[in-house]
Every structure is written in C-alpha cells, then in structure tokens.
Amino acid sequence: MGTVVAEIAALRFFFLRVLKRRNMKEDLPYPKRRRRLPVVLSPEEVQRLIGGAKNLYHRTLLLTLYGAGLRRSEVAHLKVRDIDSQRMLLRVDQGKGGRDREVPLSPTLLAALREYYRWMRPQTYLFPGTQDGWRADRPITTKPIWEAVRLAAQRAQIDKPVTPHTLRHSYATHLLEAGADLRTIQLLLGHADLSHTTVYLHLSRRHLQAAPNPLEQLQVPTPVILPRSRLKRKPSPA
Helix, strand or coil: CHHHHHHHHHHHHHHHHHCCCHHHCCCCCCCCCCCCCCCCCCHHHHHHHHHCCCCHHHHHHHHHHHHHCCCHHHHHCCEHHHEECCCCEEEECCCHHHCCEEEECCHHHHHHHHHHHHHHCCCCECCEEEECCEEEEEECCHHHHHHHHHHHHHHCCCCCCCCHHHHHHHHHHHHHHCCCCHHHHHHHHCCCCHHHCHHHHHCCHHHHHHCCCHHHHCCCCCHHHCCCCCCCCCCCCC
C-alpha cells in the first residue's frame, strides 16, 4: 500500500508539475486505506512487557513510552531539561506537526528516570545515541527503541504484535477506561484533530460494555422448551 501511494504521488507530481497536465489529477486516485483498529495491551500485559526488559536502559524506554504516551520519535528527542520534577510535567518539544505539549509526569516514571539518570548521566539528550560504537551526546535512533520493545515482548511471551506505538495506544485506552475524557486525551497525545482520538472509544471495554445490549431486553425462549433434532450420521460401511 505504501509503495503504491508513493508511486502515484510521483506520477501526479510528474504530470502536474513537470508536464503541466492538470487534467491528470483525477485520473490518478490514491488507493483507499484499510482502517484497522490498533492493537492494545491490557494493564497486566504492559506490566509483563516492562518486566521483560533486557536492561535498565530498555526498561526506562518502555516506561517512558507507556507512562507518557509518547511517539518513538518524541522519546528519541527527549532532553534532560524536558523533565520538570517541580511541576511534575514532561515537556514534548516540537512533536508531530511541530506542536509543543506537556504531559503529566507520574511518580513511578519520575522514580525510574532518576534511577536511570544516576546510572547513565546523560548530558543533553535523555536517551543518548552512539557514534562509531561509542556513546555520543546525540538523539538515539528509533531502531533501538523498536528493539527494546521487540525483545521485551519476546521475553514476556506476548503473542500480540507489539510495537512502540502499541504502548501509546495502550496508554490512551487505559486513560479512557479510567475516566479521562476524549478532549483531555487528545491534548495529552498531541492529536491535531479530535477524530483521531475517537478511535479509542472502539478499544475501551468500559465504554463498549456501558452500552446496553438490546438482546437483554427480549424475552427469548429458553432452551428447555425447544425441540432438539439433527440429521443422523450416515453409518459407515463395515
């Protein structure tokens, strides 16, 4: 799907910008994307995932992804100064769409970050990357973040497909199940449009189970009074 979209975009650019053939715009439609519900972990599965972290570095990455609902690129560019322990807030500087935001810093996450800081002693970036095999004061790439999640899911024996974004989806869904409203969740996730946040209504057991099932309003016959019959199996030849 992504390859097709990229090729169509290139063709549209060629016809519209290079050849100046404006009539080609409608003749090259983009394919419709299939909308799938994101995978969400239960609180127990998140606990198992964090418990399956390979080391302190991975554990802190997982806690930050889930505890603040961050995108992997946002975690990669977190700086030490973004942790405001006085106000108990974590600042996301220039998130997706170039928008800044602040999210609550939980005491559990703060304690984990302090333990991590005493060990790692990062200078600028909270999760420093490497250069030529040596630690450097530069942002970590997203590959080690993927690896931390993959290894933890494997060690925790979680069969669901788990990615760094799965923890963000789980964070939002668990917030909704705990009673947070959609507008608040939108602000915490940094969504530009509330429609992007409403998907979590389909994932929240609390909201799905709150709606009364119309079947429960019917007087259905009990199985006791219903006749039981089915075709007999054809006897097998001797």
